[in-house]
Amino acid sequence: MELPAPEQLKQSLYVPNKTLMGPGPSNCTQRVLDSLSNPVLGHMHPECFEIMDDIKAGVKYLFQTKNTATMCISGSGTAGMETAFVNLVEDGDVVLLACTGLWGYRAAEMVKRLNGDVRYVESRFGHALSLKEIEFAFEGHKPQVFFIAQGDSSTGILQPQLKEIGELCEKYKCLFVVDTVASLGGVEFLMDAWKVDMAYTGSQKVLGAPAGITPVSFSDRAIARIRARKSYVKSYYFDALLVGQCWNCFDTPRIYHHTISSTLLYGLREALAQFCALGRKNVIHRHQECSHRLQCGVEEIGLEMFVVKANDRLPTVNTIKVPAGVEWQKVSQYAMRKYKLEISGGLGPTVDQVFRIGLMGANATYERVDLVLNILHEAIQSTKFVEK
Ligand code: PMP
Known part of the structure; x- marks a missing residue:
């Protein structure tokens, strides 16, 4: 018997526009x-x-x-x-x-x-x-x-x-x-x-x-x-x-x-x-400035970076400890559902322990840093386990 053409391919392609601030890919310009x-x-x-x-x-x-x-x-x-x-x-x-x-x-x-x-x-x-x-x-x-x-x-x-x-x-x-x-x-x-x-x-x-x-x-x-x-x-x-x-x-x-x-x-x-056209030194500098801003913001909202020494922190993929009483999956889902913004969890040795926030390419801007900080804070407040 010949297989019929699949029904789902009769629908037209739909791709949502997401802000990709996980460990990659980043958004294309x-x-x-x-x-x-x-x-x-x-x-x-x-x-x-x-x-x-x-x-x-x-x-x-x-x-x-x-x-x-x-x-x-x-x-x-x-x-x-x-x-x-x-x-x-x-x-x-x-x-x-x-x-x-x-x-x-x-x-x-x-x-x-x-x-x-x-x-x-x-x-x-x-x-x-x-x-x-x-x-x-x-x-x-x-x-x-x-x-x-x-x-x-x-x-x-x-x-x-x-x-x-x-x-x-x-x-x-x-x-x-x-x-x-x-x-x-x-x-x-x-x-x-x-x-x-x-x-x-x-x-x-x-x-x-x-x-x-x-x-x-x-x-x-x-x-x-x-x-x-x-x-x-x-x-x-x-x-x-x-x-x-x-x-x-x-x-x-x-x-x-x-x-x-x-x-x-x-x-x-x-x-x-x-x-x-931007020049490599300028691009590198911009990524470092953005990561610095993120790290300051992380501290302001009461969170802690995972990598102990500031000099050992990668500016492109920033890891933040998941605080007690918070489930990273809920935070990540909240950010995606409400804002179409990607915030990732850990991988390999950091599974369940960190959020990973990518500041790369088009997403390495102060505006994106502030956006992700605001959403991360809101998502944590909205999803955290409150002891009664
Ligand atoms: N090495 C490093 C450091 C990476 O971050 C990644 C992707 N996250 C890879 C290798 C593998 O690359 P890809 O997923 O593009 O195959």
């Missing part, structure tokens, strides 16, 4: 949204190549790198993470994963699938790692690859001292991989100056483009390591040497590898164009 309705182009058309070149230039500025192997992966931030490990890890390689929240453990799930030898260096709950802790772990494990999330969006922890960590990696002849999905554009990041070998970021956070296309960059050292592999990269789709040929990274003719979404290219190009 009108310029980015408008770009998405351009005609679809073929990914091998010269106009698309030109857009890809524009994106590459923007991504190099974003990461502050001259790496020729700068490209985008078709997939969300997780695809960037998978690209890092699938290219840089071979059977038995020791991979040291820094854990300041969920993301180090997520990385472990990937490294284990590649038969990497997973080791951890874990921070105290609510704290960044100290250089001493990291150096101690280097001495003990002698890793070939070291991974850290500059900003861990599950805990709201910012890992400072990446420059010094880069020096440690150089000393121990170890590749340095940095996840900047939740941090880039909200805090300083200097890929070349800090000797980072592989970095990836998200399109849907500070940049405010749709998810599904992820900027990544490999240092020459990382590319040399990939070229010297004894075994094939265990993913065809995420093979950096192949994807890099689509993105004209290696002075070889562009190849067809997979169909890159031209629509996602438009969105990312426009998001990068806006970022460049």
